[in-house]
Amino acid sequence: MENQYGICRVAVAPLRADASDKAEIVSQLLFGEHVEVIQKEERWWLVQNGYDGYQGWMDFRQLAPISQNQFVEMHDCKFLVPKGYNHVLKAVDGSLYHLSTGSNLPFYKDGYCYAGEEKFEVTFEPHNSSKADFKAEVTETSKFFQNVPYLWGGRNIFGLDCSGFVQTVFKLLNIKLNRDASQQAEQGELVGFLAEVKPGDVAFFDNAEGKITHVGIMLNPNEIIHSSAKVKIDPIDDQGIFNRELGVYSHKLRIIKRFVE
Template sequence: MEQQYGICKVAVAPIRTEQSDQSEISSQLLFGDHVEILEQTDRWLFVRNAYDGYEGWMDFKQLSSLSSEQYAAHHHYHTMAPAQALNVITAADGSNYYLSPGSKLPAYAAGFCYLGTDQFQVSFTPHQPDPVPSAANITATALFFKNVPYQWGGRTLFGIDCSGFVQTVFKLNGIPLKRDAWQQAEEGTTVDFLPEVQAGDLAFFDNDKGRIIHVGLMLNANEIIHASGRVKIDTMDGEGIFSTELGRYSHKLRIIKRFI
């Protein structure tokens, strides 16, 4: 198959592990995410997200086609929907799209963004990450998501998982991260001791087999915000996360990484 490319044309599109509507949702594409198309069947496309390299199956009706030149150009579009609840864009037919924070606004200019030749009016002030990320901005972004419900594979205000949460927070602050917690744990610089933790550091947690299964963002050396049931704040020590709701440790600390 000749190399093909696409861009997500709906507010959110599920990425699945198999070619079925009943298959597990492993991640999501947001409006404006551009992808390589690696395989195609009658209805399904196997795609690779250009932002983080994540692969999976999606419904072809949720993508618009891109040329190779347009695909390359999208690497340089960093304007996005901000961390706020109501981000509305309007298509030429007058219909609205409600975008989640971190959604890209491709080719944004003078109040409009574009998917190919399709024009959308942007009714909010777009967000551009600061050139130099700060712990204060990262923390403020993370706190915006507090109480968003947990959803496996989620990346939106209607449901988000632990790695999707920190990835989105960092994306809004101009720091690219991989999609899954174990991938994120391979990035950054190790923080050797808990008292040295700074706001914005990421803490990773493993299971009994040593596999990293959870991630959260440190607010300080004693508190962490993470997606577990919902995005919430818990206390931390050298053993891990202590859940006041459970009355016990819920996650065992493996490693802490710094990205700024």
């Protein structure tokens, strides 16, 4: 099949494990994220996210076509929807799109962005991730998402899974992370001891089989912000995360990684 490329033209599009509305949601696309089409089955297309390489099935009607050159250009999209809950695009027909923090503003210029041939007026000041200061902003950016509910596969301000939360925070700060916790654990530089932790370091946790299953952002050597039931701050020590509500250690610490020295 000849390579085909698309861009998400809705606020949030589910990526599913199979070609069915009933299939598990494994991740989500946000507005303006670009994909390569891998396979087609009627209205269901298997796509690969150009940002993190993650694959899933989606309804092709939630995509607008783009060229290969546009697909490549989108790899370096720095204009994003900023932190907040009232960021709106206006389509040519006057209809509105309410976007989630961290969504792309593709091909942004002079107050407009474009999804394929569709033109949208940007009614807010974009966030330019290339100007972000990681060390100065990581704590505030992480805490913006506090109390967002946990959602398996979620990547938006009304539902985030643990790795989706970390990936979104880092995207706003101009650092590209993979999608799943186990994939993110392969990135960054190892931090030897909990006492050496700096704000923005990322802690990973494993299960009884030794598989990385959880991730969160360190605020300091004693506190972590992570998505578990909701995005929240919990105490952490060498054993792992202590859940005050359950009165037990809920996640066993495996490793800590640093992405900015």
